[in-house]
Amino acid sequence: MTDPIVIARTTLKSRLFVGTAGYPNQQVLLDCLEASGAEVVTVSIRRISLEGYAESLVDLLDGRYRLLPNTAGCATVRDAVLTAELAREALDTEWLKLELIGDRETLYPDVEQLVRAAEELVRKGFTVLPYCNEDPVTCQKLADVGCAAVMPLGSLIGSGMGIANPAAIELICSRSPVPVVLDAGIGTASDAALAMELGCDAVLVNTAIAKSHDPLRMAAAMRAGVEGGRLARLSGRIPKRSFAEPSSPQLGLVGT
Amino acid sequence: MIRMRINGVEEEVGVTTIAELLVVRGVDPASRFLAIAVNGGVVRRAEWPSRELSPGDTVEIVRPLQGG
Numbered sequence: 001m002t003d004p005i006v007i008a009r010t011t012l013k014s015r016l017f018v019g020t021a022g023y024p025n026q027q028v029l030l031d032c033l034e035a036s037g038a039e040v041v042t043v044s045i046r047r048i049s050l051e052g053y054a055e056s057l058v059d060l061l062d063g064r065y066r067l068l069p070n071t072a073g074c075a076t077v078r079d080a081v082l083t084a085e086l087a088r089e090a091l092d093t094e095w096l097k098l099e100l101i102g103d104r105e106t107l108y109p110d111v112e113q114l115v116r117a118a119e120e121l122v123r124k125g126f127t128v129l130p131y132c133n134e135d136p137v138t139c140q141k142l143a144d145v146g147c148a149a150v151m152p153l154g155s156l157i158g159s160g161m162g163i164a165n166p167a168a169i170e171l172i173c174s175r176s177p178v179p180v181v182l183d184a185g186i187g188t189a190s191d192a193a194l195a196m197e198l199g200c201d202a203v204l205v206n207t208a209i210a211k212s213h214d215p216l217r218m219a220a221a222m223r224a225g226v227e228g229g230r231l232a233r234l235s236g237r238i239p240k241r242s243f244a245e246p247s248s249p250q251l252g253l254v255g256t
Numbered sequence: 257m258i259r260m261r262i263n264g265v266e267e268e269v270g271v272t273t274i275a276e277l278l279v280v281r282g283v284d285p286a287s288r289f290l291a292i293a294v295n296g297g298v299v300r301r302a303e304w305p306s307r308e309l310s311p312g313d314t315v316e317i318v319r320p321l322q323g324g
Contacts, residue, residue, distance in 0.1 A: 019323060019324030020322045020323060020324070021322040021324045022322070022324075023322075029322075042323050042324055043320040043322065043323045044321050044322065044323025044324075045291075045318050045319070045320055045321070045323075046318060046319070046320075046321045047263040047264065047316065047317065047318055048263070048290070048317050048318060048319050056289065056319060056320065056321065057321065057322055058288075058289050058319070058321075059288065059289070062288075067320065069320060069323070070323050070324070072323055072324065078296070082293060082296055082298075083318075085293070085298045086291040086292075086293055086298060086316065086318050087291070087320070088298075089291035089292075089298050089300065089301070090289045090290060090291035090318065090319060090320055091289060091320060157324070158324075204324075207324065
């Protein structure tokens with residue numbers, strides 16, 4: 001069954017996006033990406049070491065994955081826009097995961113600056129996927145300024161707390177004019193499945209795979225979770241009831 | 257020698273262009289995935305051999321790395 005997701009007129013086979021940070025080593029990362037089935041993988045943009053330049057991870061990923069550079073760590077519109085422009089030059093892609101951090105401890109987005117940066121980057125021709133609060137109004141504003149998708153947080157980045165406010169995520173999904181990619185907070189495969197069941201179009205996972213005891217197996221679990229959640233969403237869950245409803249026939253019971 | 261800020265560090269370097277700066281710092285200007293900004297504006301790769309640096313310039317030399 002093919003069930004592609006379309007973002008900015010680009011068709012993607014996998015609804016699982018995977019981050020590339022924090023794996024035990026490079027080979028484990030490569031194996032995890034393979035096992036996850038991901039097509040979109042995120043990278044950061046950082047100053048090079050002036051002690052010399054060696055081949056980087058990106059040399060290995062280029063051509064095999066769609067690289068989605070982020071502006072992780074940026075706290076001002078100016079820094080985020082410059083990082084975005086450097087990313088576009090370095091990777092020859094218009095796609096950008098826009099992060100604008102308002103608080104170093106919680107890594108919560110600075111919504112006011114985020115919307116301004118998104119608007120400016122859309123004007124400059126970027127395909128902007130903003131990491132944002134799980135708030136329908138913020139998501140609507142980001143869609144209004146031309147973002148190609150919205151990426152509301154499930155819970156704090158790297159926390160593994162899962163989806164702290166499922167009702168808000170479901171509300172965002174029901175109203176969003178652009179695809180919704182749940183970003184941040186996923187702890188295990190059931191969180192990814194829940195995101196999809198709530199109506200998310202895709203899920204972005206990094207730490208939950210990279211820092212698990214067996215990253216390769218967790219990458220496969222996330223893939224299965226996203227696929228299972230998506231199938232369940234498309235199937236339509238039964239309504240919840242307060243009382244039991246026997247599933248076996250009531251006629252012909254033995255001994256009556 | 258001109259004094260400028262390279263990746264956040266004040267330095268004196270004896271170069272005139274961006275391409276020369278890279279070579280002096282042991283970075284092959286032909287390396288893929290590099291990007292450079294001077295004073296907050298990206299300088300396209302094609303301009304690296306000709307773009308001259310001035311005293312007080314702020315230079316950012318970046319590449320993609322692991323990220324989430």
